[in-house]
Amino acid sequence: MSDKTDTLAPVDVLTAAQRVAIARHPGRPGVAEIIDALFTDFFEQRGDRSSTDDPSIMGGIARFHGRPVTVLGNRKGADIEERVACNFGMASPEGYRKAQRIMLAAQKFGRPILTFVDTSGAYPGLEAEEHGQGEAIARSIELMSSLTVPVISVICGEGGSGGALALAVGNRVIMLENAVYSVLSPEGFASILWKDSSRADEACEVMKLTADDLLELGIIDGIIPEPAGGAHENATALFQVLDTQLTRELEALSKMSPTALANDRYRKFRAMGATAVKRGRI
Amino acid sequence: MAGILAERRNRLLALKKMRQQGTAPAVEEKTCPSCGRVLHDDDLVNNQFVCPYCGHHFAIPARDRIKMIADDGQFRELDVALVSTDPLEFPDYPDKLAKLRSKTRQGDAIVTGIAKIGGVRVAVAALDTRFLMASMGAVVGEKLTRLIERATKQHLPLIVFSASGGARMQEGIISLMQMAKTSAAIQRFSDKGGLYISVLTHPTTGGVTASFASLGDIMLAEPGALIGFAGPRVIEQTIGE
Ligand SMILES: [Zn+2]
Numbered sequence: 001m002s003d004k005t006d007t008l009a010p011v012d013v014l015t016a017a018q019r020v021a022i023a024r025h026p027g028r029p030g031v032a033e034i035i036d037a038l039f040t041d042f043f044e045q046r047g048d049r050s051s052t053d054d055p056s057i058m059g060g061i062a063r064f065h066g067r068p069v070t071v072l073g074n075r076k077g078a079d080i081e082e083r084v085a086c087n088f089g090m091a092s093p094e095g096y097r098k099a100q101r102i103m104l105a106a107q108k109f110g111r112p113i114l115t116f117v118d119t120s121g122a123y124p125g126l127e128a129e130e131h132g133q134g135e136a137i138a139r140s141i142e143l144m145s146s147l148t149v150p151v152i153s154v155i156c157g158e159g160g161s162g163g164a165l166a167l168a169v170g171n172r173v174i175m176l177e178n179a180v181y182s183v184l185s186p187e188g189f190a191s192i193l194w195k196d197s198s199r200a201d202e203a204c205e206v207m208k209l210t211a212d213d214l215l216e217l218g219i220i221d222g223i224i225p226e227p228a229g230g231a232h233e234n235a236t237a238l239f240q241v242l243d244t245q246l247t248r249e250l251e252a253l254s255k256m257s258p259t260a261l262a263n264d265r266y267r268k269f270r271a272m273g274a275t276a277v278k279r280g281r282i
Numbered sequence: 283m284a285g286i287l288a289e290r291r292n293r294l295l296a297l298k299k300m301r302q303q304g305t306a307p308a309v310e311e312k313t314c315p316s317c318g319r320v321l322h323d324d325d326l327v328n329n330q331f332v333c334p335y336c337g338h339h340f341a342i343p344a345r346d347r348i349k350m351i352a353d354d355g356q357f358r359e360l361d362v363a364l365v366s367t368d369p370l371e372f373p374d375y376p377d378k379l380a381k382l383r384s385k386t387r388q389g390d391a392i393v394t395g396i397a398k399i400g401g402v403r404v405a406v407a408a409l410d411t412r413f414l415m416a417s418m419g420a421v422v423g424e425k426l427t428r429l430i431e432r433a434t435k436q437h438l439p440l441i442v443f444s445a446s447g448g449a450r451m452q453e454g455i456i457s458l459m460q461m462a463k464t465s466a467a468i469q470r471f472s473d474k475g476g477l478y479i480s481v482l483t484h485p486t487t488g489g490v491t492a493s494f495a496s497l498g499d500i501m502l503a504e505p506g507a508l509i510g511f512a513g514p515r516v517i518e519q520t521i522g523e
Contacts, residue, residue, distance in 0.1 A: 122492075122511065124512035129510045129512065132496075133492070133510075133511040133512070134491030134495075134496050135496040137493075138461075138465055138492050138493050138495075138497050139496075139497070141461055141462055141465040142465040142468065142497060145462060145466035145469055146466070146469045146470075146473070161449075161458065162458070162488075162489055162493070162511070165458055165459075165461055181455060182455055183451065183454050183455055183457050184449070189451060192451060193451050193452075206370070206372065208370050208454055208455065209454070214455060217456070219455055219459060265466075269459060269466055270427065270463055270466070270467075272420075272456065272462070273419070273424055273456050273459060273460055274367050274420060275364045275366065275420050275421050275424045276367050277364060277365070278363045278364075278365045278383075282363060282365075282383050282384075282387055282388065
């Protein structure tokens, strides 16, 4: 899965902090561009069916090589106006509730779900708290863990904390080469642990947030190589590789029964986090 | 009503016995942070760690919390010796863990076990803020998941007393994955008809709020407990509200 092709020679010498910068590059292809390039007949589903539509979560029905699927992802926005509307990709509880109803519809009609994750985290505002941000994320994670359709999650840019995990409980979790995935932003990490957010670069190194680190830790299943310099340098080349990998993964998962898919996902996350038994007195 | 009073008396007697045996919980705070009055250990223990003057709820060590609610103050603790593997080889982390283990006599920030409450067998867990702010790393996630799976198999009600500063920073992405692990276990437990009572104590924030703590059939909270996804500090730093 992590085979790297010659045409997309990766630059292996990038530091973790440099990869964070690439992952945040404003020209990096987002969910809207990916849907446009890899899918046809996209029909967007909006709103959480109870209060509002959060545009920072984009989702709907589409065809992938002719096959009906559900696509879902974090939208950061293409220009400044859209970025503001999308809260810079930080979803509200309404966004996660929209994601849940879209996923439930996918399960009902047996459509595989493909998620494209790119968020610095869930929105941490006062209103989000009042509307139950914690519960909305918890319910998304809980729902995803039990889905009986194939779920493939791609960490495309930033995978920040529970806000990213809420869309990333997949049978397969794969990362673009320069994407990062972590418990918190490096800035937040540095400020919580060292009370100094200016030590973010240092945090990048100890956090183990690159695709290579996470593959080694068994958190992800594979890495999609990017064009030299990052996905924004040649999005078309990236889309081709992504398309090939998604096709392969989807084919494999489609052979599994609904129960097997849910069990597979349970076992996958159940196994994460080794512990030890201490001898003698604690 | 008489039943409730009798039970309360039993719990107080259990605590009294613990005091006599010298195993009574040590109370670190002597001045109530809410009303500023100086409190004696006995005042607090007799009043179940609630300030008798203003009703402030003090943090309670995990084992004491469970003993206070269990019949006769008895419970069978599970996975006592489970400890962290320091998966990210994080600087100074093993030292910190060793110190906290010897201070709290706990393997990590959670205690799990089987108890009886009013004669009913229950699976029960309590998080402990003395241990790195009860943050969730692999040990918290694993012990809780094992308890949930046991409760699922044995058809026991599940009671979790949550408290947490969020994810365990020193275990990075592994901590994040514990949110998926515990939530998935709760989902299966719930699917089989299990009753889950989630009790939120001060403070319950971050990844714990965004996973198992928010998934209770019945949700209770301590009066005045801070409950949220982001803590006030994060909100302030990120967006200045
Ligand atoms: Zn008081």
